[in-house]
Amino acid sequence: MTDHANSGEPDQDFSDFVGLHFIYTYANGWKYEWYARSETSCDYRIHHGLVGGRWVTDQPMTLVRLAGKMFKVDWHEPTGTSVSLYFDLGRRLIHGTIFFPQWIAGDGGHPEKTICYQNEFIEDMQRFRDEGPSYPFVIISEFAEITFMEQRGADNDEVISQAPGQLPDGYVERTN
Template sequence: METSLLKEMSNDLSDFVGTHFVYTYDNGWKYEWYARNEHACDYRIHHGLVGGRWVTNQEMHAVQFAPGIFKVDWHEPTGTCVSLLFDLKRKLVHGTIFFPQWIAGEGQHPEKTICFQNSFIEDMHRFRDEGPAYPYVIIPEFAEVTYMKNEGKDNDEVISMPPGQLPDDFFDGK
């Protein structure tokens, strides 16, 4: 494939932007994620190491990896790095989370991140800088998508409240 054609295809996010996903990782962690626009995402973590955390307008980098397959990456103020691959046709996500030691290491403090991050950016930077960061705890997991719907670009209603305020059958796609 020609380089310009690859670049053109990879920049086409029209089938992805505005999509709202609910998914559960094989390890049981439950997430909700929204492709707010070409450069930002919103998410809530309902269950897992940092369950209760939520973020809006997280800067991200997104590409179309192949038709119907999208990859997003971002670096959080906590020092956590995230890489997600969304396969829309098969309704699968593969996520790799790179947690710094201060969050996921033995005896550390993931609870410090359980908040609406947007209101505590300075705290997240301070915790990150206090560390320790290394060695990173790397968690790669597959997830099954139980809900997927295009909610439109830059829709502030999609991720608008903390986790834990949703019906019990939310993760069953209802």
């Protein structure tokens, strides 16, 4: 275990983050719903965007606390897509970078192949990934505003439990 005090690394206490449920909208208009299921996994639904309609539960991820109320999560999907999200809870801001393989987001790509409940189609996603092409990756780097944030507790199967479409009960779009 790393001695955080001597390494310069911030304390890795995730209690302010695990269990949080978010809805956020990127500057390009894409709307995502995301849940910090645990320190090592997340769930998400994509309501609008290139792969709107896609949803995933128990996606393995890595989580780090950068400082105070700032966290970063990273994961690699069976599709070959890699995602990195920076959460600034104090400013209700996210910066996301998505590294899409060519087969999804490139010219002639097929994003529609990923629009499903991924957990039921892992072998298909891996086959599409392996058939490619992967390179060069299409990199989408955008800021998003957190328009909804609530604590739902860890490992709550009710948070992300159905296909995208209807937003959760009690959802009110935040306006500044």
